[in-house]
Each structure stands twice: as C-alpha cells, then as structure tokens.
Amino acid sequence: MQNKTFYNEILTDHNLHPEHKHELENANFEMDGVNPSCGDEIRLKLRVDDGIITDGAYVGNGCAISQASADIMLDLIIGKTKEEAMRLSDIFLRMIKGNVTDEELEELEEASVLQDISHMPARVKCAVLGWHTMEEMFKEDKES
Numbered sequence: 826m827q828n829k830t831f832y833n834e835i836l837t838d839h840n841l842h843p844e845h846k847h848e849l850e851n852a853n854f855e856m857d858g859v860n861p862s863c864g865d866e867i868r869l870k871l872r873v874d875d876g877i878i879t880d881g882a883y884v885g886n887g888c889a890i891s892q893a894s895a896d897i898m899l900d901l902i903i904g905k906t907k908e909e910a911m912r913l914s915d916i917f918l919r920m921i922k923g924n925v926t927d928e929e930l931e932e933l934e935e936a937s938v939l940q941d942i943s944h945m946p947a948r949v950k951c952a953v954l955g956w957h958t959m960e961e962m963f964k965e966d967k968e969s
C-alpha cells in the first residue's frame with residue numbers, strides 16, 4: 826500500500842505541475858463546482874466526441890486536495906467514454922466511503938492515493954469536488 830510520503834508527493838506534484846489546469850476553447854461540456862466549507866471552486870470543461878471524452882481541463886481556486894483531485898481525475902477520464910468515467914467516479918466515491926475492492930482501487934490508478942481522505946472527514950468534500958462536478962455535468966446532459 827502507498828505510504829503517507831507517496832500521497833503527499835502525488836498531491837504536491839499535481840499542484841505544482843497541473844497538467845490539465847488551463848482553459849479549453851473547444852469544450853462542449855462545462856460545469857461549475859463549489860465547496861463552500863473550504864472555499865474550493867472549480868470550473869470543469871470537457872470535450873466529448875461520439876460519447877468519448879477526448880479532452881478536458883479545469884480552472885479554479887482552492888486547497889491542494891481539491892485542485893489535485895480534479896487534475897488526477899482528468900488524467901484518468903480523458904480517452905474514456907462518458908459511461909466509463911461515471912463508473913470510475915462511482916468507484917472513487919465509494920472508495921472515499923471505504924467501500925471498494927482491491928481490483929477497483931487499481932482501476933483508479935493515481936486517484937487511489939486519495940483513499941486516506943476517508944479518515945479526514947473535513948477534507949472529503951475537497952477530494953470529491955471534481956468528481957461530483959463531472960457527475961452533475963453528465964446527469965444534466967441525460968435529462969436534456
């Protein structure tokens with residue numbers, strides 16, 4: 826299992842060198858997410874073509890966990906279908922609740938380092954902000 830140092834390294838790396846923190850001109854999905862309890866804000870933008878997430882980015886302000894979690898999520902979901910991204914999000918949210926199998930954890934790749942958040946209730950909303958925002962975005966699409 827990952828140790829504390831590994832967790833901090835990944836979070837720090839995604840904050841110092843976020844790969845997906847930028848504008849996305851040709852996005853066709855866009856949604857704001859806020860976590861008032863910590864002051865985290867993100868605007869998530871995705872480009873979806875034929876049901877596949879071909880590109881994605883976010884801009885925002887907030888704590889290290891909220892921003893790193895969004896960056897890590899985008900790493901994971903770009904190249905996947907919307908359904909696959911929603912399935913991974915479900916696994917992530919269950920991981921935070923401590924209800925996940927080892928096989929599922931492996932599917933989350935780097936996002937699995939955020940498993941420790943389940944022991945820090947005050948930070949849970951930070952960690953899930955990006956994921957909830959994506960879910961809202963795709964749910965709205967289904968209804969329209």
Ligand code: ZN
Nearest residue numbers: 863865888951
């Ligand atoms: Zn936060």
